[in-house]
């Protein structure tokens with residue numbers, strides 16, 4: 264997609280697509296002024312159709328006066344306006360334009376008293392860029408041309424800066440989506456590590472990759488156990504971006520990178536395995552955020568850690584009943600090989616805390632199916648015992664619309680993962696509070712750093728078309744924008 268800018272709204276031109284956003288009140292006003300002469304083609308269109316500016320509604324009108332195609336996009340009631348709505352409506356517009364196979368479109372900037380002009384421009388641009396991504400592997404390409412958009416009503420010099428920023432952020436989201444959507448046979452732990460190296464090299468910061476030999480020497484036995492049944496060996500990738508200067512705080516972000524989760528010997532049943540290439544979405548979000556942070560040249564200190572392994576069924580696979588010694592020295596009773604994410608994360612979190620002594624430590628993981636039961640696909644459960652860190656994460660979530668919702672993890676829960684024979688068990692004694700217990704397990708492996716866990720099992724993936732705001736299906740790229748913002752808030 265190519266995006267250019269103009270201060271004035273362009274004159275009507277036959278064959279062009281023109282886009283305008285409407286609040287409900289905007290459409291009411293047009294209807295009320297029925298008697299006055301109003302030659303604006305959009306006014307005619309809005310009058311003639313039952314388009315009331317409802318949020319998520321997009322009206323297309325072919326052959327308006329002057330031979331233009333008009334696209335009217337609803338934002339809902341004025342009191343409900345947020346830049347997030349504008350971003351989502353803009354993504355919906357982008358998808359519709361692609362469907363129309365329009366080569367060119369003129370989009371008018373929408374402003375609202377509730378938000379600054381910069382924020383509106385950014386939201387609109389991000390919507391276009393995020394909505395432009397589709398995952399499709401049809402043998403016959405649909406052949407739609409690259410879209411050229413002119414955004415009108417903006418100062419070009421300022422808008423170009425905002426476009427550069429939007430491209431940096433959305434580039435990170437796109438990367439995360441592509442990594443997750445790719446077949447698990449291609450996006451192996453090794454390949455994930457290679458992607459990490461590529462991003463680091465491109466932006467000129469160091470990356471370290473640990474293979475099985477190194478993981479063994481380090482004592483990451485949980486991580487190794489999870490990866491042992493697979494032909495594709497495990498990897499731990501660590502990226503260090505230190506541009507914050509002295510005094511700046513360090514945020515370490517750790518991602519679950521299970522490139523395919525078959526469940527292991529506790530194999531998943533049909534109906535529960537088909538989407539399990541999504542199980543590295545945490546690691547993908549971490550890499551996407553590193554990419555965005557570096558492209559934006561943020562003056563922050565971040566460490567990105569991707570704990571990658573394939574959880575396979577095989578003759579060498581780790582077994583239910585195994586008792587393992589973790590990197591931290593704590594022992595773990597494996598009761599279910601399908602609770603593997605917490606195992607790789609336990610080693611990665613302990614390693615990261617010990618090696619980098621970060622000021623804040625966050626992990627993102629598609630950890631439990633119970634997260635989908637708790638908050639569905641719109642909010643990611645947030646678990647932390649640190650009030651200050653929770654506030655900052657919630658602020659980043661509010662500002663990006665990568666939504667989070669806190670779940671409790673107080674003293675009542677902390678004993679629930681204790682094992683009779685080992686220090687901890689990797690699965691609860693019954694099905695209660697599965698998401699909290701996943702976090703409680705991880706809690707045993709972080710000593711005293713402010714730490715938070717985000718369970719992105721529901722938000723990383725669009726399970727049905729239209730369910731998610733700016734992606735049609737599969738990988739959403741959830742977490743990239745949240746982490747990028749969090750790095751700024753913390754520094």
Ligand code: BES
Pocket residue numbers: 524542599601602603604629630631632633689690691697720721
């Ligand atoms: N990767 C899954 C969690 C998951 C489920 C992610 C659905 C996305 C959608 C995870 O490794 C898993 O299998 N967790 C188990 C844990 C249980 C065995 C304690 C679960 O949620 O059932």
Ligand code: ZN
Pocket residue numbers: 524526600601602603604
């Ligand atoms: Zn699993």
Ligand code: ZN
Pocket residue numbers: 521524542601603604629630
């Ligand atoms: Zn998993």
